[in-house]
Amino acid sequence: MSAPALVAHAEERAARRTAWRRLWYRLRRNPSALAGSAIVLVVVALALLAPWVATHPQDAGNVVNFRARHLPPSAEHWFGTDQVGRDVFSRVVFGYRISLLLVVGVLGLSVPFGVVLGLLAGYLGGWVETLIMRVTDVFLAIPALVMALAITAALTPNLTNAMIALAVLWWTWHTRLVYGIVRSLRGEEYVEAARLLGARTAHVIFRELLPNCVSAISVKVTLDAGFVILIGAGLSFLGLGAQPPAPDLGTMVSTGSRYLPDMWWQSVFPGLAILFAILGFNLLGDGLRDLFDVEVA
Amino acid sequence: MSAEPLLRVDGLTKHFPVRGGPLRRVVGHVRALDGVSFDVAPGETFGLAGESGSGKSTLARIVVGLETASGGRVRVGDVDDVRGGDRRAFGRVVQMVFQNPGSSLNPRRSIQATLELPLAIHGTFQGPIRARAAELLEMVELPRSFLGKHSHELSGGQKQRVAIARALAVQPQLLVLDEPTSALDVSVQAKVIELLQKLRDELSLTYLFISHDLSLMHAFCDRVGVLYLGQLAELGRADAVFRAPRHPYTRGLIASVPVVGEEEVALKAGLERITGEIPSAANVPSGCRFHTRCPAAEERCRHEDPEFTGDPSEQAVRCHVHSIV
Numbered sequence: 001m002s003a004p005a006l007v008a009h010a011e012e013r014a015a016r017r018t019a020w021r022r023l024w025y026r027l028r029r030n031p032s033a034l035a036g037s038a039i040v041l042v043v044v045a046l047a048l049l050a051p052w053v054a055t056h057p058q059d060a061g062n063v064v065n066f067r068a069r070h071l072p073p074s075a076e077h078w079f080g081t082d083q084v085g086r087d088v089f090s091r092v093v094f095g096y097r098i099s100l101l102l103v104v105g106v107l108g109l110s111v112p113f114g115v116v117l118g119l120l121a122g123y124l125g126g127w128v129e130t131l132i133m134r135v136t137d138v139f140l141a142i143p144a145l146v147m148a149l150a151i152t153a154a155l156t157p158n159l160t161n162a163m164i165a166l167a168v169l170w171w172t173w174h175t176r177l178v179y180g181i182v183r184s185l186r187g188e189e190y191v192e193a194a195r196l197l198g199a200r201t202a203h204v205i206f207r208e209l210l211p212n213c214v215s216a217i218s219v220k221v222t223l224d225a226g227f228v229i230l231i232g233a234g235l236s237f238l239g240l241g242a243q244p245p246a247p248d249l250g251t252m253v254s255t256g257s258r259y260l261p262d263m264w265w266q267s268v269f270p271g272l273a274i275l276f277a278i279l280g281f282n283l284l285g286d287g288l289r290d291l292f293d294v295e296v297a
Numbered sequence: 298m299s300a301e302p303l304l305r306v307d308g309l310t311k312h313f314p315v316r317g318g319p320l321r322r323v324v325g326h327v328r329a330l331d332g333v334s335f336d337v338a339p340g341e342t343f344g345l346a347g348e349s350g351s352g353k354s355t356l357a358r359i360v361v362g363l364e365t366a367s368g369g370r371v372r373v374g375d376v377d378d379v380r381g382g383d384r385r386a387f388g389r390v391v392q393m394v395f396q397n398p399g400s401s402l403n404p405r406r407s408i409q410a411t412l413e414l415p416l417a418i419h420g421t422f423q424g425p426i427r428a429r430a431a432e433l434l435e436m437v438e439l440p441r442s443f444l445g446k447h448s449h450e451l452s453g454g455q456k457q458r459v460a461i462a463r464a465l466a467v468q469p470q471l472l473v474l475d476e477p478t479s480a481l482d483v484s485v486q487a488k489v490i491e492l493l494q495k496l497r498d499e500l501s502l503t504y505l506f507i508s509h510d511l512s513l514m515h516a517f518c519d520r521v522g523v524l525y526l527g528q529l530a531e532l533g534r535a536d537a538v539f540r541a542p543r544h545p546y547t548r549g550l551i552a553s554v555p556v557v558g559e560e561e562v563a564l565k566a567g568l569e570r571i572t573g574e575i576p577s578a579a580n581v582p583s584g585c586r587f588h589t590r591c592p593a594a595e596e597r598c599r600h601e602d603p604e605f606t607g608d609p610s611e612q613a614v615r616c617h618v619h620s621i622v
Contacts, residue, residue: 015445189395190403190411193460196361196393197415197467198385211405 026291033287039280047096054090062245070263080265082256088266091247092273098248099277102163102232102241103225109167111221114174115213119205121175122182133179139172145231152240159242162235166228177220177296181213215292223285223296226278233274249274302336303374303471303503304343304360304391309333310368311355311527315579327579329355331527332369335609337520339470342497342504344518344535346511346550350575352527353507354396357475360505361393373471385419392464396476398456402448408434408459409444415466433462437492454485458492465496473505478513490517511554512561515539520610523547526578526586532605533612539564543612543619545591546571585617593618 027033051057055078065085073080079088121132144166151165185191186209194204235241236250244251249270256267289296310333312326329352337343347353358364360371362384374390376382395401402411412430431441437458448456457477464472474493478486490513496502508514514521514535521538523531523546531544542548549571551564573590576582582589588598598617607613607621614621 015450188403189397189401192363193393193395193401193463194414196363196388197463198388198418199414203414208403208406212403214405 023291027287030287030290032283033291036280036282036284036287039276040284043096043277043280044100046093047100050093050097054087054093056087056090057094059086059090060094060247070259070266072263073265079269080263082252082266083259083263088252088269091252092249092270094247095249095252095270095273096277098159098242098246099229099232099274102159102166103228105160105163106166106170106228106232107221107224109163110170111174111217111224114171115178115210115217117171118175118178119182119209119213122179123186123201123205123209125186132175136172136175136179139169140176142169144169145234148231148235149238149240152235157240157243159246159248162232162241165235166231170224170228173224174217174220177216178213181216182209185209185212215288216294216296219285219288219292219294219296222281222288226281226285229274229277229281301339303339303341304337304505305372306336306356306360306369307334307372308369309356309359309366309371311352311359311364312367325579327577328527328581329578330359330366331581333524333527333529334369335522335529335532337471337503337505339503340501341520342506342518344506344508344514344521345524346508346514346521347524348509348550348575350526350578351524352578353524354475356524357393357473357505357507361391361473362387363393388469389419389467390469391471391473392467392469393473393475394457394460394464394477397480398453398460399480401460402451402456404448406447407444408446408448408451411459411463412444412466415463419467429466433466434459436465436496437462452485453481454489457481457489461489461492461496465500468500469502471503471505473507475507476509477506479508479510486513493517511539511550515564523550526575526581528586529605529615530587531612531614531616532609533607534610537612541612542568543614543621544587544616545569545593545619546587549590549592585615 046053054060063086068081068085069083071077071081077087077089079092081087117132121129147169148162148165151168152161155161191204191208194208232241233250236248237254241250242248252270253267256270259266309330311330312328314323315325315327316322317324333356345353345356355364359366360373370377376387376390409430412433413426416426416429430444434441434443439455439458451459478489481489497504506518518535520533521535522529523544525546531538531542531547538547539551542551548568552568552570554561554565556562556565569592571590576589584600585598585603588594591598595618603615603617605613605615
């Protein structure tokens with residue numbers, strides 16, 4: 001590399017470093033983002049490291065140990081044991097795996113789909129816009145939980161079908177969000193300049209417009225994660241999500257509630273675990289919203 | 298004009314439909330442009346002046362192909378109609394520099410990405426694209442270290458320089474400048490204008506310069522046209538039009554120039570100002586469009602639309618009272 005090029009390269013690196021430092025500075029001054037990211041990190045770490053964190057990893061599966069059933073919280077069983085003697089703490093830790101799997105599945109399917117539709121509708125306009133946005137309106141009118149109930153009831157109730165049921169409706173929110181942003185950016189001069197230079201529609205959509213939607217999308221995705229966990233737990237509480245003996249938080253609350261109030265730990269701890277995860281994602285989402293200074297409905 | 302014009306605007310008309318009522322029926326038209334004709338020769342700088350609402354930005358957008366005309370023809374180089382033609386080949390003839398430096402660069406893309414886009418699309422440049430992007434920056438007198446920057450790190454003048462470099466990346470012949478300096482500080486404005494003059498001489502560019510700043514236009518342009526409510530009121534050599542404006546509208550515009558130096562004082566001597574607001578282009582006055590504000594208006598100005606008189610390469614005017622015989 002020539003000398004001036006090296007200088008330019010070093011300056012670029014320095015600029016990138018400054019940008020990171022600025023982000024870290026603003027993050028430090030934003031307690032809710034900080035608390036949220038800490039909680040989310042803990043939840044993700046627990047899920048990833050479940051076999052090592054869990055005190056009784058074998059209890060995640062179909063294990064029965066009637067001698068140890070209905071034990072209250074103790075040093076041996078932090079969150080107590082359930083009706084067949086399985087360690088509740090270990091099952092909660094593995095339960096986060098299922099919750100996060102649902103989040104990744106639902107958002108991984110629906111967000112890219114919704115974002116692309118929003119980009120197309122917002123940029124192309126005309127009949128494409130009318131078609132996409134009217135279909136979106138129709139889907140928006142259906143309550144997510146009702147639709148999910150219908151789909152999982154029609155198909156076999158299991159985790160994959162719960163995922164599909166939620167994804168079928170979830171994309172609409174992202175279509176609406178991205179559509180709104182693109183509509184306001186469509187007339188920006190850099191978009192027109194790109195067109196004058198002969199850029200293809202795909203370039204304008206994915207290289208000029210999409211990068212300007214990323215911060216809003218990431219805020220929305222973070223907030224969505226909490227909702228997906230909640231609705232997922234709701235579905236499995238009703239027996240339409242992951243099936244026993246899989247360690248699902250909603251199922252645990254549901255089964256544990258049969259032994260309330262005496263064996264409160266069987267439902268309260270999984271419930272608190274759901275609360276903790278949702279709180280983390282919501283705090284992080286709110287914090288990111290302030291940090292990026294974006295409007296997300 | 299002896300040489301074949303690079304830009305020929307012939308009877309250009311643009312009507313925007315106005316919809317109203319519950320059925321969103323067309324209830325009228327905004328006549329943004331109504332029969333505008335002029336030629337720009339290669340190497341010439343043609344200035345288009347007018348108040349906001351006169352249609353000058355619409356004209357610029359039609360010339361580069363961002364909007365389509367309702368009537369008339371625009372011929373750039375040997376391309377008659379952009380639609381159906383080769384958008385990219387057309388882009389190599391004409392490019393545009395926009396008004397607002399704040400929105401002319403993508404905030405999420407680096408200056409390097411911005412400048413490399415046209416080079417990559419057109420592939421006309423042989424050799425390393427990054428080196429060419431650095432050259433373009435040097436051409437607009439910015440250091441090559443700017444390649445790694447993003448638009449929020451640049452001042453308004455620097456952004457506008459990058460926008461000029463981006464437009465020049467495809468080596469166009471005609472550059473449409475839509476109020477390129479109106480959003481800048483006066484000191485920065487002067488430097489950008491100097492740069493545009495230098496580039497014009499070095500690259501033998503042709504400019505269509507759109508502005509409402511008449512003193513700037515006087516200094517920068519070879520020929521000017523004065524647009525009023527979608528029609529040209531006066532047209533001719535910048536010097537002739539500014540020294541001896543004939544149309545009452547041109548005279549009024551020049552009279553409204555804020556005075557800075559003796560030059561402006563001399564220009565304004567004996568000119569009467571115009572009052573009132575520009576009428577709506579949705580409801581254009583009958584006869585001469587300017588008669589509602591004209592100090593010299595006569596009876597026939599209310600009914601008869603005047604024709605152009607004079608030689609457009611020298612001075613031509615569209616006025617009953619001050620016609621050139």
